[in-house]
Amino acid sequence: PIVVDLRSPALKDRHWQQIYRMTGIDIQNSSGLTLKDVIDLQIASHQEGISAVATAAQQEGVLEEMMAKVIKLWETTELETKVYKDQKDLYILGDLTDVIAGLDDSLVTINTVLGSRYVAGIRNFVDAWRQRLVLFSETLDEWMICQKNWMYLENIFSAPDIIRQLPGPAKSFQAVDKSFRSIMKATTDESNALKCCTIRDRREIFQSHNGKLDQIQKDLEDYLETKRMAFPRFYFLSNDELLEILSQAKNPRAVQPHLRKCFDNLESLDFSSDPGSVDILGMFSTEHERVSLGKNL
Numbered sequence: 001p002i003v004v005d006l007r008s009p010a011l012k013d014r015h016w017q018q019i020y021r022m023t024g025i026d027i028q029n030s031s032g033l034t035l036k037d038v039i040d041l042q043i044a045s046h047q048e049g050i051s052a053v054a055t056a057a058q059q060e061g062v063l064e065e066m067m068a069k070v071i072k073l074w075e076t077t078e079l080e081t082k083v084y085k086d087q088k089d090l091y092i093l094g095d096l097t098d099v100i101a102g103l104d105d106s107l108v109t110i111n112t113v114l115g116s117r118y119v120a121g122i123r124n125f126v127d128a129w130r131q132r133l134v135l136f137s138e139t140l141d142e143w144m145i146c147q148k149n150w151m152y153l154e155n156i157f158s159a160p161d162i163i164r165q166l167p168g169p170a171k172s173f174q175a176v177d178k179s180f181r182s183i184m185k186a187t188t189d190e191s192n193a194l195k196c197c198t199i200r201d202r203r204e205i206f207q208s209h210n211g212k213l214d215q216i217q218k219d220l221e222d223y224l225e226t227k228r229m230a231f232p233r234f235y236f237l238s239n240d241e242l243l244e245i246l247s248q249a250k251n252p253r254a255v256q257p258h259l260r261k262c263f264d265n266l267e268s269l270d271f272s273s274d275p276g277s278v279d280i281l282g283m284f285s286t287e288h289e290r291v292s293l294g295k296n297l
Contacts, residue, residue, distance in 0.1 A: 002047045003035065005054035010061040014121060015053050022049045059118035066113055067126060070106045077102055078191040081184065084151075091184040092147055096140070099193050103137055132198055139197040142206035149213040150180050156220070159247030169219040176209045233262040252278045260286070 006019075006027060016028035023046050027033060038044065080094035110130045113119055119126060153173055156162055163170040183205075187196050196202075224242055228234040234242055241258050248254035252271070259266045267286045272279035282292045 002038065002044050002050055005047075005050050006038075008054045008057060010057035011054065012057065015057045018053050019046075019050055022046050022053075056118050056121065059116070060121050063113045063116055063119060063122060063126075066109055067122070067129065070109055070129065073102055073106065074194040075192075077193045079187055079193045079196055081188045081191065089185055090181060091188050092151065093143065093184075093187075096144070099140070103133065103140070107133055107137070132194070135203060136194060136197040139203040139206065142203055142210060143197070146176075146180065146206045146209050146213065149210065149217070150176065153213060153216060153220075156243055156247065161249045162243070162247050165246070166219065166223055169216045172212055173216050176212050179205065179209065236261045 011019075013028075020026055020028070023041075023043055025041055025043065027043070030037075043050075077099060079099065080096070081091040082094045084090045084092045107130070110126060110133065113126050114123070114130065154177065157170055157173045157177075183202075190196065220243075221239070224234075224239055224246075227242065227246065237245075237258055241261070245255055245258060256268055259268060265285050267284045267288070269280050270282040270284065270290065271277070272281055279295075280293055280297045282290050284290050
């Protein structure tokens with residue numbers, strides 16, 4: 001048995017150092033060591049200790065194989081990006097299902113490895129990988145939140161009327177927008193998932209962006225509340241519907257799709273056909289009944 005243990009291919013330098021400290025003999029570098037030498041040097045008297053080291057080496061080898069699969073996965077996994085709104089050099093993250101599933105599996109594997117009694121020899125290596133994947137996971141979570149909020153607000157702050165009425169939030173959004181576009185362009189050029197999500201300070205950048213976007217949304221809510229207080233029937237409209245009206249303030253006809261929510265059974269307004277006129281001549285019910293509204297309305 002001791003010969004089998006000493007010939008184990010799982011033994012690495014650190015294990016040979018343990019055996020050296022145990023026996024006082026540098027077996028690893030003793031070329032031509034024979035069975036007679038093993039007997040004469042009474043190495044067999046350390047059989048129990050050597051067997052424990054060999055067993056630990058074999059089990060560490062199993063754990064290292066598990067880690068090798070994790071490492072191989074993240075050498076090849078990439079973040080999918082896609083063009084947004086057909087705009088040149090503007091990208092967003094695509095389907096992340098496989099990335100998230102792989103991340104969950106990898107963290108389960110690493111926690112299993114860390115829970116093994118034989119992990120001591122490779123604990124620092126495994127801990128380092130766990131920290132990288134936790135950072136990866138946290139960054140990706142912040143990234144997805146940022147993208148969701150950015151996409152919602154990008155539609156809003158692309159309207160000149162909204163920018164004019166909310167100059168402070170608009171300026172704050174433009175700063176986030178510039179950074180987000182730059183990160184997405186860089187991600188498209190270098191799309192390895194692990195590298196993209198473990199870049200120094202990237203998690204903190206997204207956390208900062210999310211804080212700003214949350215504040216922008218709060219400012220937007222306050223702005224919409226002032227409009228609803230001025231005209232309470234706007235309370236019947238969602239934020240998106242009200243924003244759609246406000247972002248087209250120069251086009252009174254933009255209210256048409258939302259009239260039924262604001263006024264009972266009011267289907268549409270009859271605007272004057274004169275060029276440039278915004279006169280309202282009448283109103284129609286859903287039954288197509290027309291009620292005239294006189295002049296100069």
